[in-house]
Amino acid sequence: MSGPHNGGKSEGNISDNKHNGIKNHPKEIDILYTNSGIPIEFIYNKKSHIPNTLSGVYPYTRGIHPYMYRSKLWSVRQYSGFGSASDSNARLRYLLNQRQNALSVAFDLPTQIGYDSDHPFAEGEVGNVGVAIDTLQDMEMLFNNIPLEKVSTSMTINAPAAILFCMYVATAEKRGISPTQLSGTIQNDILKEYVARGTYIYPPKASIRLATNLITYINIHFPKFHPISISGYHIREAGSTAIQEVAFAFANAKVYLDEALKQGEIVDHFAQRLSFFFSADNDFFEEVAKFRAARRIWAKIMKEHYHAKMPKSWQLRFHTQTAGSRLTSHEPDNNIVRVTIQALAAVLGGTQSLHTNSKDEALALPTEDSVRIALRTQQIIAEESGVIKTVDPLGGSYFVEYLTDEIEAGVVKLLDEIEQTGGMIKAIETGFIQREINVASYQSFRQTEEKKQKAVASEGFSLDNQMTLHENNPLLEKTQIHSLNEIKLNRDNLLVSLCLDNLRKASYDEQANLIPFIMEAVKAYCTVEEISNVFRTVFGEFKEGNPNG
Ligand SMILES: C[C@H](C(=O)O)C(=O)SCCNC(=O)CCNC(=O)[C@H](O)C(C)(C)COP(=O)(O)OP(=O)(O)OC[C@H]1O[C@@H](n2cnc3c(N)ncnc32)[C@H](O)[C@@H]1OP(=O)(O)O
Secondary structure: OOOOOOOOOOOOOOOHHHHOOOOOOOHHHOOEEOOOOOEEOOOOOOOOOOOOOOOOOOOOOOOOOOOHHHOOOOEEOOEEOOOOHHHHHHHHHHHHHOOOOOEEEEEOHHHHOOOOOOOHHHOOOOOOOOEOOOOHHHHHHHOOOOOOOOOOEEEEOOOOHHHHHHHHHHHHHHOOOOHHHOOEEEOOOOHHHHHHHOOOOOOHHHHHHHHHHHHHHHHHHOOOEEOOEEEOHHHHHOOOOHHHHHHHHHHHHHHHHHHHHHOOOOHHHHHOOOEEEEEEOOOHHHHHHHHHHHHHHHHHHHHHHOOOOOHHHHOOOEEEEEOHHHOOOOOOOHHHHHHHHHHHHHHHOOOOEEEOOOOOOOOOOOOHHHHHHHHHHHHHHHHOOOHHHOOOOOOOOHHHHHHHHHHHHHHHHHHHHHHHOOOHHHHHHOOHHHHHHHHHHHHHHHHHHOOOOOOOOOOOOOOOOOOOOOOOOOOHHHHHHHHHHHHHHHOOHHHHHHHHHHHHHHHHOOOOOOHHHHHHHHHOOOOHHHHHHHHHHHHOOOEOOEOOO
16 A cells, blocks of 8 residues: 555655565554545655655654654643642542543642742732642642552642652652652753743752752652653743744753763763653644754754763653643633644644643633633544644645754754853853843734734633633632641651751752752651752852842
């Protein structure tokens, strides 16, 4: 059987096996059909000037796995969390019951910046943008009745990433689940916090030490866990271009790699489970090309610059979230359509994991109904649209290949510029990156003003007043503080002091990996803030414009 696009030939195609009459071929190379009965091979190659590449092969432009979604679907991973641990537990279990196949947890702002629910800075923020976690007890509640050995969990936490990761591990350990069974991702990408997201605590040097300590520790003990999710998403949401999104994320990745190599890590050990996080914005073909180009650039960086030997180190694994900044509060139902197009770009771009925004997210956290529609959007793409039947279906499109080349060239040029001006840390400290993003953001704003970029029905229409929005529980802060006080009264406070003291001493030793000390503290029910305060004392706090804290 020959594909309709290759004139009866299938040179360089794995399906040659079948054509050569070899039996026992993998089922993935079977012919599938469109709804109208047109046969579809698992991959197509054509024009001579377009690289005749397969997926699963360096430099992975077409995808990191040979059969992509024929072998395994992407992880359907809706980012969720609000209120108390038990509120969020109910939402996570609801999503699993609706056939979501992976979890992604949002933490509230106090947790993200290392404060407990009773800190004055936390007032009015407890449980607002994510779940409130003060101690191990909250984490146990969050994952109550969720089989951690079966489901992969992502946690969006950065400055206190190590603390929350240790709480997750301690929760699993209490249930007899071993480190080798746990799979998931911890965001742990502190560098982008300084340029785009804002939830940093300590100066960059100490933050990078904490991040790399966690990466090293996870790589040794948790073979199925991704120890970092290096984000271009937040950079894009802050107003960058697609080229900047990829370039700045890769520049940050190089900082972590360089630091780890300085500490004596072996590149293939460190790099084989690095993961990334990108946006799926509105410009459909550009987004597809961006993902393709990013895979190719990363593979070349790892192989040619870092001399990594293992294919796993060359492969760009990434999560995608549809662009939150493109949602409109007017006629919010239209957001379902926007999200569908963006999600389709992510899938055609070969994402490993996907969050689709809910239609009401420009207004509030999503309700159960709206998140179900967002989830169904992914399921409809996966199960009804037919787009997963062949790998990289846009590969070979003159336009998409042109965009892919253009994005690659732009990213490489920007990475070189950062290198020539002294590297990413310097670029962050001098505000170069922030300025570049601001300029791009301003230009995009001007284009919107001048109507060159459009959001349909973004103005002049009234809010859909039929819509029920998510409301926060007004009593949550009080109950959260009450249970925090109870824990502080009932735990072994001598052990708490001992653990915090051990952590303090270890923090002064630059060679020490701090994770085992954090693990002990977490198991003794030390709070997020108590542990963070140890680091505040030792490392200081970062204030913008004062890199030494
Ligand atoms: C905006 C908001 C905020 O600011 O607050 C946020 O940040 S939200 C941020 C939310 N962030 C996230 O949710 C991040 C999510 N990230 C991730 O899930 C990860 O980092 C990921 C992108 C690498 C995806 O990991 P995953 O476990 O879901 O999926 P993987 O693709 O790694 O697949 C799991 C296993 O199946 C294998 N596998 C996957 N696909 C195939 C295939 N087609 N053929 C053969 N094998 C395959 C993989 O190699 C892997 O095996 P093996 O394990 O053996 O290699």
